[in-house]
Structure formats: C-alpha cells, structure tokens
Amino acid sequence: MPKSEITLSRxxxxxxxxxxxxxxxxxxxxxxxxxxxxxxxxxxxxLAAVVMTVDILWGxxxxxxxxQSAFFGIGAYACGLVFxxxxxxxxxxxxxxALALGSAAIVAAGTGWLAxxxxxxxxxxxIITLALPIVLTQVIYSGGSYTGSxxxxxxxxxxxxxxxxxxxxAGSFLVSTTTAGWLLVRSDFGRVLVAIRENEDRSAYLGxxxxxxxxxxxxxxxxxxxxxxxAYAAFSNVVAPELAGFQLGTELLIWTALGGRATLLxxxxxxxxxxxxxxxxxxxxxxxxxLLTGIAFVGVIVxxxxxxxxxxxxxxxxxxxxxxxxxxEANIVKASATRMLQGSFGDAPPLRIEGLSRxxxxxxxxxxxxxxxxxxxxxxxxxxxxxxxxTLMRCISDGKERTTGTLYINNVxxxxxxxxxxxxxxxxxxxxxxxxxxxLTVSECLKLARYRIDGTSLFSRSDTIALPQxxxxxxxxxxxxxxxxxxxxxxxxxxxxxxxxxxxxxxxPSVLLLDEPTAGLTRPERMAIGSVLTKLTRxxxxxxxxxxxxxxxxxxISDRVVVLHQGAILMEGTVEEVVASDLxxxxxxxxxxxxxx
Amino acid sequence: xxxxxxxxxxxxxxxxxxxxxxxxxxxxxxxxxxxHGAFLTAGGYAAYLTGAAGISPWFSVPLAGIVGVAFGLVVxxxxxxxxxxxxxxxxxxxxxxxxxxxxxxxxTFGRGVQFAPSPLSGTIEVLGIEYSAYRLAVxxxxxxxxxxxxxxxxxxxxxxxxxxxxxxxDLARGLGIDSTRxxxxxxxxxxGLACAAGAxxxxxxxxxxxxxxxxxxNSFMLVLISGVSFPSLLLASxxxxxxxxxxxxxxxxxxxxxTIVVLAAMILRLNPKGFSRA
Numbered sequence: 001m002p003k004s005e006i007t008l009s010r011x012x013x014x015x016x017x018x019x020x021x022x023x024x025x026x027x028x029x030x031x032x033x034x035x036x037x038x039x040x041x042x043x044x045x046x047l048a049a050v051v052m053t054v055d056i057l058w059g060x061x062x063x064x065x066x067x068q069s070a071f072f073g074i075g076a077y078a079c080g081l082v083f084x085x086x087x088x089x090x091x092x093x094x095x096x097x098a099l100a101l102g103s104a105a106i107v108a109a110g111t112g113w114l115a116x117x118x119x120x121x122x123x124x125x126x127i128i129t130l131a132l133p134i135v136l137t138q139v140i141y142s143g144g145s146y147t148g149s150x151x152x153x154x155x156x157x158x159x160x161x162x163x164x165x166x167x168x169x170a171g172s173f174l175v176s177t178t179t180a181g182w183l184l185v186r187s188d189f190g191r192v193l194v195a196i197r198e199n200e201d202r203s204a205y206l207g208x209x210x211x212x213x214x215x216x217x218x219x220x221x222x223x224x225x226x227x228x229x230x231a232y233a234a235f236s237n238v239v240a241p242e243l244a245g246f247q248l249g250t251e252l253l254i255w256t257a258l259g260g261r262a263t264l265l266x267x268x269x270x271x272x273x274x275x276x277x278x279x280x281x282x283x284x285x286x287x288x289x290x291l292l293t294g295i296a297f298v299g300v301i302v303x304x305x306x307x308x309x310x311x312x313x314x315x316x317x318x319x320x321x322x323x324x325x326x327x328x329e330a331n332i333v334k335a336s337a338t339r340m341l342q343g344s345f346g347d348a349p350p351l352r353i354e355g356l357s358r359x360x361x362x363x364x365x366x367x368x369x370x371x372x373x374x375x376x377x378x379x380x381x382x383x384x385x386x387x388x389x390x391t392l393m394r395c396i397s398d399g400k401e402r403t404t405g406t407l408y409i410n411n412v413x414x415x416x417x418x419x420x421x422x423x424x425x426x427x428x429x430x431x432x433x434x435x436x437x438x439x440l441t442v443s444e445c446l447k448l449a450r451y452r453i454d455g456t457s458l459f460s461r462s463d464t465i466a467l468p469q470x471x472x473x474x475x476x477x478x479x480x481x482x483x484x485x486x487x488x489x490x491x492x493x494x495x496x497x498x499x500x501x502x503x504x505x506x507x508x509p510s511v512l513l514l515d516e517p518t519a520g521l522t523r524p525e526r527m528a529i530g531s532v533l534t535k536l537t538r539x540x541x542x543x544x545x546x547x548x549x550x551x552x553x554x555x556x557i558s559d560r561v562v563v564l565h566q567g568a569i570l571m572e573g574t575v576e577e578v579v580a581s582d583l584x585x586x587x588x589x590x591x592x593x594x595x596x597x
Numbered sequence: 598x599x600x601x602x603x604x605x606x607x608x609x610x611x612x613x614x615x616x617x618x619x620x621x622x623x624x625x626x627x628x629x630x631x632x633h634g635a636f637l638t639a640g641g642y643a644a645y646l647t648g649a650a651g652i653s654p655w656f657s658v659p660l661a662g663i664v665g666v667a668f669g670l671v672v673x674x675x676x677x678x679x680x681x682x683x684x685x686x687x688x689x690x691x692x693x694x695x696x697x698x699x700x701x702x703x704x705t706f707g708r709g710v711q712f713a714p715s716p717l718s719g720t721i722e723v724l725g726i727e728y729s730a731y732r733l734a735v736x737x738x739x740x741x742x743x744x745x746x747x748x749x750x751x752x753x754x755x756x757x758x759x760x761x762x763x764x765x766x767d768l769a770r771g772l773g774i775d776s777t778r779x780x781x782x783x784x785x786x787x788x789g790l791a792c793a794a795g796a797x798x799x800x801x802x803x804x805x806x807x808x809x810x811x812x813x814x815n816s817f818m819l820v821l822i823s824g825v826s827f828p829s830l831l832l833a834s835x836x837x838x839x840x841x842x843x844x845x846x847x848x849x850x851x852x853x854x855x856t857i858v859v860l861a862a863m864i865l866r867l868n869p870k871g872f873s874r875a
Contacts, residue, residue: 064685114866122685123629124865127817131858134814142851250692257689291704294696301690302679 011186011461019179026171030164038163040279041272042235045170046228047072047252048271049177052264053221054252059261060185062197063214064122066249067111067129070136071222073244074107075100075229077140080153080239085146088157097230104226105219107132112215118204118418119400133246140241152240159234166235173231174268177224182264183459191444192456193217198437205397205431207423207452207507254297259307266309330443330484332475335453335466335508348411349374350426350543351396351511356405358391358567365391366567369405373511373543378533380558380575381547384587387564389547393513396545397422397429409511423452428509430500430517436488442499443484446471449506467506470536474502477528494525501529505536512536512544518553526550530557551579563587599726601846603733605839610736611798612834612857616816617746617827618790624825625759625783627684628677632691633816634809635698636665636788640795641804642702644713647796654716657796665792666785673784678777695809703806715800731800738797746827759783763825818861822871829872836872837861 030038050072057063078100082092111132115125140147147153184190195203196210204210233239242248252271259270274293281289300307351373358366366388373379381389395402396409399417407414409425417425437445446465447456454466467475475481478498483491488499501517514533518526534557536542548554554561554575561578563571565587571578578584619633630636643661648654676694680687717730750756761769762779770776795809802808819837823829837857845853865871 062685064688114862117866117869119869121869123688124821124869126685126688127629127814127821128862130817131814131862135855135858138851138855142849250696253689254693288704291697291700294693294700298676298690298693298697301686301693302676305683305686 011183015179015183018182019175022175022178023172026168026175029171030167035163037276038167040276042163042166042170043232044272044275044279045167045174046232047275048268049174049228050225051252051255051259051267051271052174052178052181053224054256055259055261055264055267056181056185056193057217057221058253058256059263059267060190060197061193061214061217062122062200063129063218064126064253065129065218066126066246066253067132068221068225068252069246069249070133070244071104071108071225072229072232072248073133073136073140073239073241074104074222075226075231076233076239076243077147077153077229078103078226079158079230079233080156081147083156083158083234084153093159093234097227100226100230101223104222107136108219108222109215112211112218116211116214118211118398118420130246130249133244133249136244137241137246140244148239150241152238154238156237158237169231170235173228178264178268180459185262185264186461187459188447188456188461189458191440192448192451195437195440195444195448198439201419202431202436203448204419205423205429206449206503207420208448209420209452211418254293257297257307258300260309261307263307263309263313266307266312270308330447331464332443332446332472332481332484333464333466334472335450335468348408350410351545352408352411353396354406354408356392356395356407357403358388358395358401359403364567366395366402369564369567369569371562371569373545375510375541375543376537377559378537378544378546378557380554380561381545381564382549382551382554382561382578383564383570386566388567389564390515391567392564393429393515393545393547396511396513397427420452423507423509426508426510427513428504428507428511429513429515430504431515436496436500438489439487441485441487442480442491445488445499445503446484446506449503452507467502468508470532470540471502471505473532473535474498474505474529477532478502478525494521497521498525498529501532510542512542514544514546516547516549518548518550526553533557555579599724600728601842603723603726603728604842604846605835607729607732607736608842609831609834609838610739611732611801612815612819612838613739613831614735614742614794614797615791615812616819616830616834617742618787618794619816620820620823620825620827620830621746621790622784622787623820624763626677626681626780628687628691629817629820630691630784630787630791631688631813632672632695632698632788633791634807634813635695636669636791637795637798637809637812638699638702638804638806639668640665640792640797641713641799641808642706642711643792644796644799645706645711645804648712648714654714654800657713657716657799658793661796662789662793666789668792669785669788670781672788673781677784678780681780699806699809706806708806710803710805712803713796713799735797735801743827743831750827755779755782815857818857822861822864824871833861833872 033041050068054065054068057065057068078096082096082099086092111128115128141149143149185193192203192208192213195208196213200210229243232243255271255274256267258274259268260266278289278293304311349372351371353369353371356366356369357364369392381392383389396407398419399414399422409422409427412425414422414425437448440448443465446467450465450467475498478495480495480499480502483495488496491499497517504512518529521529530553533544533546537544546554546558558575561573561575562569563578563584570587571581571583615637618636619630622628622630640661643664644654644657647657647660672694676690677687680690715731717734719730720727721730721733723733750760758769758774758779761772761774762776766776819830819833822837823833837860840860841853841856844856
C-alpha cells in the first residue's frame, strides 16, 4: 500500500493536481462530444458522484448499502415537487436544494439509527438499506397526483440551460466531491474507517464511536447523493419512482464492485464507462446487455474481489519507472497521562461490582459476584476453564452484557452503556486472542487508540502521535518503536501482544482488564510485561484486573487474588493464602463439588 | 370478519412456505441468499411450463422442487463455495445470480405476465364462510411443510449434522462431519424449497421475470426476525403477515405492503434477537 507512505503535503498536492486535471477535462469535453453523448454523460457524471459515496460507505467502511439510490431520489423529488407545486426561481431553487439536503440528512440519520448499533450484524444493516428504497418507492406511489404516483412528475419549469452548462455543472460536482472523498479516505479519519471495516469490535473497545461514525458518514453520503439527484431532476425535467428504486441502488453497487472497491477512482470510472456503454448498447440489445453485466458482476465477485482497478493500476506501475517512496515517519511524543491517575484520587475505588450475574438461557455463568478493585492494585483472577473469567471481563466492558447487578467505574454506574461509552468512563480491555487491524501499520493503530482523546483530522494526516508514558514504555520494551511503519500482520506474536497493550494504554484507562496478556510469550517478554504492569499500578495508580493461568506470574505481580469457580467467587486473598488453600487445590485437581463446598 | 381470519391464516401460510428455503440456507450456511427471489420466479415458470405441457398442475410443485435442487447444487459448487469466507461478497454474488436468472427468463419468455393453472379452483365452504379452496390448500401444505422440516432437522442424521454445523462448524468438522457436503445439500434443499414455493404460489398470482422480487425483502425480514427456528418462523409469519392483512384491509393496501418490512425493522432495532428466543 503506497498510500501510507505519502507525506502530508504530497497527498494534498496530488489531490490539487488531480482536481485541476479533472476540471480541465470537464471544461473541454463538451466541445469534442456530440449532443447524444453529452446528454448521456450528464446523468452518468452525477451518478458517478453517488457511486463514489457508495465506495466510501462500502469499500472503505464495510457498510454494504443497497439504498444510496433512495437519497438520489429524495433530491430529485425535492426538485420536482418544489418546481411543480410551489414555485420556480432562484429562491425556490435554493429552497428546494435545502429541502433535498435536509430531508436526505434526516432520512439517513433515521436509517443509521435503525441499522447501526452495538451488536447489529452487517447483514441486518444491509437489509435495512435494501428496505429503504423499497419503502420510499411505496411512499411515492401512494402520493397520488402530488408525487405523480408511478408516472412521476415531468414538464415542470426548470432552467433550460444549454447542454454544455449542465455538463460543466455535473462534471465539476463530480470532480469536487471526488477530490474531497479522495482526501477523506487518505486522511487519519480514513484510517478509522478502514479500522471499522477490518475489526469493528476492536474499534469499539478502543472507544471509537463506531455507530455514530457510520451514521454521520451515511448522512454526508446521503447529502452528496441528494444534490446529484436534485441536479439530475433540474436537468432532465423528469422525476420518476425508478430514481429512488433499489434497482438503481444495486446498479450503483455493481459499478463499485466492477471498478474495484476501496479505490475510489475505480468505481467512478467504472460508473462512467458502464453507464455510458449501457445507454448506448441497451437500445440495440436491452436484455443481453443486462445479462452480460450480471454475468460480469458475478464473475468479478467470485474471481476478482478487488475489481478491475487493481489490474489497471498494476499495469500502470509496471510501465512507469518506480519512484522512491518516502516512508511515512511518525513522531511519537509524550502525552500527560492525567486521566490515568484519576483512579488513585478520592476514596471511591475505580471498580466496584455488586451482585453481578450473567445467564445464557437457563445456564448461569456468573452469579452474585461482588468485587472491589482499588487504585494501585493488581488483582489476579484465576480459576479453571469455564469458571466465567472472560465473561466477567465482558460484563465489565459492555453494559449490555450482564443479566443483573450494578457496576461502578470511578463511581459512575455504567447502566447499559455500549463498549465505547465504557471506555470513556476509564476502562481499557485487551482480548484473549490478539485482535488487531491486519493491514494498518503500527503507528496507525496507535493513532486509532488516541481517537477518543485527540480526535482525528478529516482531510489530512498528522505525523505526531501523543502517547502516555506507559504506552511508550511498552513500545520501547518490545522494540516496536523501531517498527512504526510496519503493517501489524507482519509482527511477531509477542510484538502484537505488546502493541495491543500499548494501544489499550493509549486510551488512558484507570481500570485495565487484561485477559491472559502473556499467553504464548517468551520468558523475557513476560518479564518485561510484568514489570510494566507493576509500574502501572505503582506510578499511575491503575487498577488492573488480570486473568492468568500462569500461577507463578500471578504470584510475582499480584497484590490480591480472586478465585472464580463455576461462576461464583470461591475465595479472595493474598497469593500465598490462595495457593496454600485446600479449597483451591481441590478445584484445580478436579475434586467433586460437594467436597469443595 | 371471518374471511379476514382466513386471510390472516392463509397469508401466514404463504409467507412461511416462501421464506422456509431462505431460512434453511441462512441457518446452516450463514448465507443470505439474494437469489431467493429468482428461485421463486424459476418455480413460477416451472408451474407455467407444466401447465402449458398439459401435465396435471398437481405435479408442478414436486417438479419445480426437483429442478430447484439440481440447479441449487450446481450453483453451490460454482458460485457459493468459493465465497464461504466472504459472507458479504456471497450476498452480492447471489444477487448478481438473481439478475442473470431474471434476464434469462426475460429473454426466453418475454417481459409479459404468464398464468399457471390452479389445481384447485373455486371456493369451498368452511365454518359457514366461502373461501378460496387453493389458498386453504396452500395453508395446509405450509403446516405439513413445517412439520416435515422440523422433523428433518430433529429426527434425521442429516438434521443432526446440519444442527451441529449451525451451532459450531469448526467443531462439527473436527468430529468428522463433512460440512462441505452438509452445506451443498442444504443449498440444494433451500433452492428446491424456493422453487417449489414459487410453483405453489403462482396459481394465486401470475408469473413474470421479476415475480420473486416483492417476496424477497419480506422473506428476509421474516427470516432475520426468526433466527434459525422453524417454529419461530411460523410465529413471525402469523404475527407480521396478520398485521399486514389487517392494515391492508382496514387502512390502506399500500401501507399494508410496507408493514412487514417496517415492523420487522423496528422489532429488530429494539430487540436484535427478534422472536428467536421469545
């Protein structure tokens, strides 16, 4: 991926050059095209802008949307309805455009609310976007003479400018929105989108408001599509329910897939090429043409999942002399970790659990767990497999997990908060299975972890990452500070675990949940992590809850140990007390329950 | 009032029959088959061809089922199998397949509407109400189908294997269950059910190249809301289909057409598990 190696100024320079070249092409094109093609291309250029938004939603963020046509239709109908029923003139046109933008934004926000929430499946979200144009078409049908029902509206007053003017409008709209989109996906925010696509759950547990980002993205994409629809209606002087229909919505997807998802320019050119060709060929052989695009679509999905763009760019790279890529150097600076210290202030313990239970149907995995985690304390949770240790972690980090019980983080009741809200309260969680973003680099991962605190830039890349001291310590201890531009999939297992811990610490938690942080690590790596953890409790006042099977490791670093057995706390005490206890020995040796209780 | 009750029961039956093929594929393969609508259409044309060939309409449903199974096995091998690890791509591929199938029908039979003969015509009197005999027959078939599918899943060796794959595919494979075979059979069975359902409902309506499309989204909603359970699907068909009939009858048919989609979306938003554990 050469993108990550482009420096800030070069990205902006490329965008500027691309934008100017695009505008020049748009300016001269009408003089070389006949009337028929100009006519066809105006529609195509507007649709290409919509396809560009589909690529950002689907290609980059992973939201498979069938419903982007609905917003195109909303824009078109805003134009048709205002000009037909209310009035015509510059004021009315601007009012209509505002109506288009406003209603598209509201509908998109509503759709986002329905489709995106913590725990919603991507398939469910896709079905909602499929339902949207279908419902909208029904609404249009039911509008009677107001919406023109199935025949739509036509013959309303509009600006009968020359074809060239409309071509310039459509073309410059496409070029400017695509430039903005291009900068967006190459910015730090664009990396957040990719992170959501690659590992939505992990993003949420880093405190990134996944659902809100998706909904906002949907709103902006909808607004772009509605402007395109508005312009199309004003140009063609016809609006029909098909403009909002899901047939068009799926065609947008097909063009995106054929052009190459997550390449932005690929889908735009595919849209221009295929739509122009189809209006040319569909006159001659209507069904065959649709059949051929259908077959091509299935073939590309099965055999070339990345579409045609990578083939072309591959060819281009082979023909062109290789330029020396400037590696993207990230600067790591120290952030003041004031938030981390909050746990050691005041009398309230950072973590308080009262009467926590979790049931799956009739199976009770946790029952009546009471636990207090103090600041500066390293609490080891041990217990045989299936004792409910990981479930306990899950209940602390996601407010919707537990069945009953009350949980306080820094004296705030977590109620039914989503994981990203719990992160906001000061909980950091690392997972049992190393759980990272494969195609992102180490520095990009660290930047993601700082999203909640430092925010992100929408249209540019920043080269500084501010990290709290403990994060820096981990990076140094594991040697990651020398591998900042390496993709995480190329790291060793130990480095991945180190990076994950550094990321969790970068969110500046005051309660740190670690699920077997040393599993599969070498002895020196284990020691390094152990000393960082001890330092975290002593110097930064963190409350660490640690699940671990390695009793020696627990003994070396824990202040207090809790033994979980069959979902309840069996025993609590110092490491020595617990290890010496017959009860615990019995549990681990697998004696009968009756003898134990 | 009485005929509305029958409308509700028969609509629920039709919805169940139409969605069951989709559900079995989603349950076992975790794959939402967007070609389901095209499979329904294929069944519709099978019924039309059976009628045109002068074969008794009673044979159209089993014939459509057999054709569907064979076709499903071919599709599974060529298109679905390479996409197991990419579920969203599989959705797109089945969607593309749906486009291809409906275009082939449009080329072969034209865009127009065709009719298939009904095996049962006229009305019969039940509990003092005159009602369409064929609609009632479809509901009876729906109930029998539900019993047969539940039986298949809970009583047969294939059902046990399929349930194992549903719950934990990796573990099932570790136990020596040939999950590839289970998937292939499931897809064949699902597309067979879809084609048979298309043939079953065609006498009530008509067939055209896009006949399956309106059923597709409603089926999606019913299946998503039911989880992987045929009793839940029956319940969901009854509740959502019933609401649809009531709204179409007493308020407006256009609102009725949106009922299932909107209601199901709201239920899933408020309770992502839907009826699956109700």
